Amino acid sequence: MQRTILITGGSGFIGSHVVRRFVNRYQDDLILNLDALTYAGNPENLRDVEAAHNYRFIKGDITDDACVNAIFGDFNIDAVIHLAAESHVDRSIMDPMSFIRTNVLGTGVLLNASRTHWKDLSGKRFYHVSTDEVYGSLGETGLFTEDTPYDPRSPYSASKASSDHLVRAYHHTYGLPVVISNCSNNYGSHQFPEKLIPLMINNILHRKPLPVYGQGLNVRDWLWVEDHASAIDTVFHAGKDGETYNIGGFNEWRNIDLVHLLCSIMDRKLARQPGDSASLITYVKDRAGHDQRYAIDATRIERELGWKPSLQFEEGLEKTVDWYLANLEWVEHITSGSYLDYYRDQYVTR
Ligand code: NAD
Numbered sequence: 165m166q167r168t169i170l171i172t173g174g175s176g177f178i179g180s181h182v183v184r185r186f187v188n189r190y191q192d193d194l195i196l197n198l199d200a201l202t203y204a205g206n207p208e209n210l211r212d213v214e215a216a217h218n219y220r221f222i223k224g225d226i227t228d229d230a231c232v233n234a235i236f237g238d239f240n241i242d243a244v245i246h247l248a249a250e251s252h253v254d255r256s257i258m259d260p261m262s263f264i265r266t267n268v269l270g271t272g273v274l275l276n277a278s279r280t281h282w283k284d285l286s287g288k289r290f291y292h293v294s295t296d297e298v299y300g301s302l303g304e305t306g307l308f309t310e311d312t313p314y315d316p317r318s319p320y321s322a323s324k325a326s327s328d329h330l331v332r333a334y335h336h337t338y339g340l341p342v343v344i345s346n347c348s349n350n351y352g353s354h355q356f357p358e359k360l361i362p363l364m365i366n367n368i369l370h371r372k373p374l375p376v377y378g379q380g381l382n383v384r385d386w387l388w389v390e391d392h393a394s395a396i397d398t399v400f401h402a403g404k405d406g407e408t409y410n411i412g413g414f415n416e417w418r419n420i421d422l423v424h425l426l427c428s429i430m431d432r433k434l435a436r437q438p439g440d441s442a443s444l445i446t447y448v449k450d451r452a453g454h455d456q457r458y459a460i461d462a463t464r465i466e467r468e469l470g471w472k473p474s475l476q477f478e479e480g481l482e483k484t485v486d487w488y489l490a491n492l493e494w495v496e497h498i499t500s501g502s503y504l505d506y507y508r509d510q511y512v513t514r
Pocket residue numbers: 172173174175176177178179198199200201202203204205206224225226227246247248249250251252266270293294295296324346347348349350351356
């Protein structure tokens with residue numbers, strides 16, 4: 165084996181795409197996936213690679229100091245790609261403390277284990293995967309660049325901003341070789357149906373109301389998850405120590421326009437009348453502190469590292485819908501049990 169790479173949160177949405185890519189492309193590297201398997205972590209996401217010779221799963225919590233240090237003691241870890249997090253803004257409004265615990269404390273535990281165990285820093289890398297939400301909310305114009313001051317506004321984004329600051333502090337104070345990327349909204353296969361796109365797909369399928377927050381005029385910049393995984397691969401292998409790279413698709417959509425596009429794709433795929441799914445759209449009470457607009461300037465990663473998104477949005481959305489329709493069992497498994505309680509608290513009693 166050449167290198168041992170510890171990926172955290174590898175059983176989640178983005179993490180599973182990153183693990184799959186690294187296991188398949190870097191067969192001489194050992195890929196360790198450390199994941200606590202919270203509601204968002206799903207072993208089914210990695211069925212196709214779980215038997216690979218260069219893959220190991222470790223069930224554990226990144227806030228557990230003893231567990232993380234034991235992993236660093238047992239394996240000669242060369243690099244960490246840190247994705248484990250509580251990731252859903254609405255849940256952070258309901259229960260901020262679990263976000264502070266996992267996203268802030270958990271990142272601190274991983275940084276500290278790296279600092280303690282890496283006596284020789286040459287060839288080492290701590291890659292922190294973060295979000296564009298740390299930059300706050302935009303008005304009608306402008307884009308987030310790597311120099312935009314931090315202005316997080318939800319418990320989720322504040323916890324991610326805190327973790328970004330900790331990563332930079334370990335670089336400046338201890339010389340830890342770190343790299344950070346901040347990405348826009350991802351979509352694609354294996355996304356938990358609490359996020360906008362898979363939630364709408366699932367509700368359309370079951371002819372349930374489509375809950376659009378406020379007036380649906382908030383804007384997000386959408387990127388296909390496999391393009392995010394390829395960007396992470398690029399930054400991991402070619403990014404410079406101590407640097408930050410913004411990742412995005414230059415692909416802004418108002419929520420309501422996106423939901424209409426999804427409805428028309430679903431009507432076609434399900435052989436329903438045009439307008440059938442859109443009739444389910446229901447405007448609901450807005451998210452507290454709802455950020456108006458996110459938009460990423462991803463010029464730097466393209467100019468310096470040569471990365472670009474590969475897919476147009478409409479094509480990516482078609483692929484995503486096809487995946488959900490072909491994997492109804494995957495959706496069923498995770499939308500029973502505690503999902504029903506979440507759905508009731510979030511939507512039914514909204
Ligand atoms: P996700 O919620 O789908 O998955 C998170 C994973 O982390 C799960 O497998 C979960 O079991 C694991 N996890 C949670 N707490 C843990 C703990 N204490 N110890 C170990 N594992 C734990 O999240 P995602 O959407 O795949 O996001 C992954 C990362 O990318 C996060 O850091 C998120 O902030 C960042 N990000 C997400 C997006 C997006 O659009 N989803 C965009 C930009 C950045």
